[in-house]
Structures are given as structure tokens and as C-alpha cells.
Amino acid sequence: MSSKSRWATDDDPETEAILAQRKREKEEQRRAKAEKQRQLDEQQAQASASDSQPQDPDTTAPPKKRRRLSNDHNEDQPIPTANNEPNILSFPAQEWGPCRNIANFERLNHIEEGSYGYVSRAKDINTGEVVALKKLKMDNSPDGFPVTGLREIQTLLEARHQNIVYLREVVMGTKMDEVYLVMDFLEHDLKTLLDDMSEPFLPSEIKTILLQVLSGLDFLHDQWIMHRDLKTSNLLLNNRGEVKIADFGMARYYGDPPPKLTQLVVTLWYRSPELLLGAEKYSTEIDMWSIGCIFGELLTKEPLLQGKNEVDQVSKIFALTGPPTQQTWPEFRSLPNAKSLRLPPTSSAPTGTPPLLSRAKFPFLTNAGLHLLSSLLALNPSTRLSTKECLAHRYFREDPRPKPKEMFPTFPSKAGMEKRRRRETPEAPKRGQEAPKLDFASVFGGQSSGDTGEQGAGFTLRLG
Numbered sequence: 204m205s206s207k208s209r210w211a212t213d214d215d216p217e218t219e220a221i222l223a224q225r226k227r228e229k230e231e232q233r234r235a236k237a238e239k240q241r242q243l244d245e246q247q248a249q250a251s252a253s254d255s256q257p258q259d260p261d262t263t264a265p266p267k268k269r270r271r272l273s274n275d276h277n278e279d280q281p282i283p284t285a286n287n288e289p290n291i292l293s294f295p296a297q298e299w300g301p302c303r304n305i306a307n308f309e310r311l312n313h314i315e316e317g318s319y320g321y322v323s324r325a326k327d328i329n330t331g332e333v334v335a336l337k338k339l340k341m342d343n344s345p346d347g348f349p350v351t352g353l354r355e356i357q358t359l360l361e362a363r364h365q366n367i368v369y370l371r372e373v374v375m376g377t378k379m380d381e382v383y384l385v386m387d388f389l390e391h392d393l394k395t396l397l398d399d400m401s402e403p404f405l406p407s408e409i410k411t412i413l414l415q416v417l418s419g420l421d422f423l424h425d426q427w428i429m430h431r432d433l434k435t436s437n438l439l440l441n442n443r444g445e446v447k448i449a450d451f452g453m454a455r456y457y458g459d460p461p462p463k464l465t466q467l468v469v470t471l472w473y474r475s476p477e478l479l480l481g482a483e484k485y486s487t488e489i490d491m492w493s494i495g496c497i498f499g500e501l502l503t504k505e506p507l508l509q510g511k512n513e514v515d516q517v518s519k520i521f522a523l524t525g526p527p528t529q530q531t532w533p534e535f536r537s538l539p540n541a542k543s544l545r546l547p548p549t550s551s552a553p554t555g556t557p558p559l560l561s562r563a564k565f566p567f568l569t570n571a572g573l574h575l576l577s578s579l580l581a582l583n584p585s586t587r588l589s590t591k592e593c594l595a596h597r598y599f600r601e602d603p604r605p606k607p608k609e610m611f612p613t614f615p616s617k618a619g620m621e622k623r624r625r626r627e628t629p630e631a632p633k634r635g636q637e638a639p640k641l642d643f644a645s646v647f648g649g650q651s652s653g654d655t656g657e658q659g660a661g662f663t664l665r666l667g
């Protein structure tokens with residue numbers, strides 16, 4: 204078959220000539236296009252050679268268009284440059300990159316071994332700055348990395364606030380399982396400080412501390428983060444009177460409505476009654492209960508509710524607050540561990556919203572202060588005050604006013620100087636453990652349990 208057009212015929216020289224002419228024209232067009240492309244490539248190659256960034260000589264691809272990073276200058280004006288330097292915009296944000304190594308730090312002294320990490324004071328060799336290093340404990344982490352550590356890093360990076368400890372970076376050791384959190388160093392935690400003080404803080408100082416803790420917690424709750432382990436040893440204080448919330452190993456995001464969560468959170472002495480009674484759904488109110496315990500501890504210098512175990516903790520709570528009633532906490536009977544609970548006659552229970560705590564335990568607290576404390580230690584989580592309600596409470600506006608941070612006393616820092624003995628306080632719950640099945644029959648004088656007894660709120664408690 205002929206390769207010519209099917210319209211062409213061998214015996215038509217005129218058509219043959221036209222076809223040949225068209226072929227020549229097409230060939231010319233193709234050559235012109237190739238020449239244009241060659242010139243364009245040459246121009247681009249010259250432009251990239253004059254750029255200050257050295258180019259890979261092997262790179263044949265055209266340079267990528269640089270993304271504009273700032274709106275600071277007028278579109279119509281050229282970007283000003285000094286000494287005819289190339290127009291490169293600086294971008295102050297931190298860049299992603301490999302973690303630095305622990306070799307950049309010189310360890311100064313050990314501070315504390317907690318449940319989830321070893322904390323030391325250290326110096327950044329490059330800057331000379333003193334920091335706190337928390338080496339994450341990798342025990343009991345079958346997945347290779349402890350969830351508590353991941354949560355701590357994730358929430359601390361999100362929670363940038365003046366009353367939350369500042370996580371500077373995460374650094375690695377020589378082995379893959381050596382992970383350190385580098386934080387701003389603060390001279391004290393409130394627990395160690397209270398242990399060493401001969402007198403409690405003054406009311407004006409308590410207000411300064413509480414207001415700062417509440418601001419940090421308010422920020423966290425606004426970010427949908429529950430702390431779930433608030434206690435005095437997790438509140439840090441520096442020598443400028445600044446308080447910061449630390450230890451985010453138990454922290455997690457929550458939702459509305461609250462999801463089903465583990466009940467084994469919050470160190471026993473600071474754990475709310477709904478958690479102890481087995482609530483599977485809980486929310487920020489559990490942090491507010493802990494704040495109530497911390498407030499009481501700041502007032503008396505002693506942890507407020509020092510239960511020996513879960514059952515004893517519930518006994519101690521009811522001894523302080525009085526037992527729940529149908530009026531004060533209608534839902535409590537439906538909580539899993541409340542079924543076995545024997546309560547005294549409701550006539551002995553205090554009334555009011557919230558039921559006021561006994562003044563005898565807090566003789567120096569004003570009426571406003573007692574109201575705030577009672578509203579934080581309200582058994583019914585739905586009547587407990589929120590961070591915003593606390594911050595607006597009249598207690599903080601009445602005399603004595605909160606002491607300005609600059610006037611806050613300074614104390615010698617144990618963390619800055621010496622290894623400390625581990626204190627005899629309950630530890631934070633271990634992750635992954637099941638909440639124990641509890642028998643609360645003994646809370647109000649039932650059969651089981653030990654032989655110790657305690658007088659409280661007008662009724663006798665047997666402690667397990």
C-alpha cells in the first residue's frame with residue numbers, strides 16, 4: 204500500500220508538489236520551536252548561576268518559584284536590601300529537623316525521680332542557660348514509646364501559656380530509647396516548699412498562687428485539655444513569684460459529650476469522688492476537685508485528704524464534706540461503686556448549694572474563701588465551679604489582695620542544689636492498669652475493713 208495520502212495519486216504531480224511544500228513548512232515550524240526553547244533554557248541557566256545560592260551543577264530542572272513568606276512590604280515597592288544582598292526573606296519560625304543530642308547538655312544535679320521520668324538540672328553548653336531535663340522512663344511501654352511521654356510532649360507543645368511549664372525541645376541520647384524533655388528550670392515545686400516551710404503561705408500569697416494555677420488551667424480547658432494529675436508536686440514556682448503547671452504525663456484531650464475514659468487517673472489524695480465511685484465519663488470537673496485539694500493544702504500546709512486506699516479516700520472525703528444526698532447529688536447512686544455504699548441518715552448531711560465545709564478546719568479563712576473552697580470540693584461535679592467562675596470569685600477581690608508577683612518571697616532552692624529524698628506520698632496512677640474493683644460497704648460503718656476509726660462530720664467512719 205502507498206504511504207502517500209489516499210487523496211494523492213501518482214499521476215498528479217501538482218498534488219505531489221503541494222504535499223511536499225506542506226511537509227517543508229511543518230519541518231521549519233518544528234525547528235523554530237526547538238530553537239526558542241533552547242534560548243529560554245539558556246536564559247534560565249544564566250539567571251540561576253547569578254543567584255547567591257550555589258546550584259547543583261547536575262541539576263537540569265528549572266529553579267522552583269520561591270514562596271512569598273511575608274506581607275510586610277508594599278506589593279508595588281521593591282523589597283529593600285542592604286548592600287545589594289539578594290532578596291531573601293527571613294522566616295523566624297522553628298524548622299523541622301532532627302532532635303539535638305543530650306551531649307549538648309551538662310548535667311548539674313539530680314532533682315527527682317517521678318513515676319514517669321528522672322528529672323535533673325542541666326546546663327545548655329551552647330548558651331549557658333540552666334534547664335530542667337526530664338528523661339522519660341521507657342519501662343512498661345510495650346509499643347516502644349510510652350503513651351504518657353507522647354501525651355506529655357503533644358499537650359505541652361500545644362499549651363503555650365505563662366502559667367504552664369515551657370517545653371523548649373526534645374533531645375535524644377545515644378540510644379533510641381533515651382528521650383529527654385528540655386524545659387525551663389524552676390527553683391521549686393510547691394510540695395517540697397510546703398514541706399520545708401515552718402508556716403503556711405500568707406493569704407495574699409495563696410491568692411497569687413491560686414490565680415496563676417487557675418489561669419494556666421483555664422487556658423488548658425479552653426484548649427480541650429484535661430490535666431488529670433494536679434497536685435502540689437506538679438506545680439512549680441520560680442524565684443520571681445511565677446507559678447507554672449507541670450507534669451503532663453496524664454493530660455489528654457477531651458470532647459463534648461465526654462468520651463468513655465479510664466478512671467485510674469489523678470493521684471489518690473487529689474482524686475474526685477466521681478472518679479473514685481467509678482464514673483466512666485468525666486470532664487474538667489475532676490481538675491477542679493484537685494484544685495480544691497490544693498487550695499486546702501496551701502491553707503493548712505498539709506495534704507487535705509490523705510486516704511490510705513480508694514475506700515479510705517472516699518471515707519475521708521465524706522467526713523470533710525458530709526455524705527451526698529438526693530438533693531445535693533441526684534446522680535451519684537447510679538455510679539458503679541456507689542451501689543455498695545451505705546450512707547448515714549440524710550438528716551446529718553449539710554444542706555445549701557454548695558454545702559459549706561466546716562469552718563473549724565479552716566479557722567482563718569474568710570467567708571468568701573470558705574465559699575470558694577466548698578464550691579471546689581462540691582461532691583456533685585455539675586455544681587463544682589469552673590476555672591472562669593473561680594477567677595471571677597469575690598475571694599480574689601477582697602482584702603488582703605493577691606500579692607504582686609514581684610513582692611513574692613524567695614526561698615532557697617533544693618532543686619537547684621541537692622538530691623532530695625523521695626517523699627512518702629502516693630504516686631500517680633500507672634497507665635494501663637485497671638481500676639480496682641472496690642467494696643465500699645465499709646465506708647459508713649459496714650462489716651468489712653480494718654479496725655481504725657475516725658470521727659468526722661457528726662458520724663463515725665471505719666477506715667479500710
Ligand SMILES: Nc1ncnc2c1ncn2[C@@H]1O[C@H](COP(=O)(O)OP(=O)(O)OP(=O)(O)O)[C@@H](O)[C@H]1O
Nearest residue numbers: 315317318319320322335386388389392436450631
Ligand atoms: N521544669 C522543672 N524545673 C524544676 N523542677 C522540675 C521541673 N519539672 C519537674 N521538676 C521536679 O521534678 C519532679 C518530678 O517531675 P514530674 O512531675 O514532671 O515527673 P513525673 O515522673 O511525672 O512525676 P510524678 O509521677 O511523681 O508526679 C517535680 O515534682 C519537680 O520537683
Ligand SMILES: [Mg+2]
Nearest residue numbers: 317436437450
Ligand atoms: Mg509529677
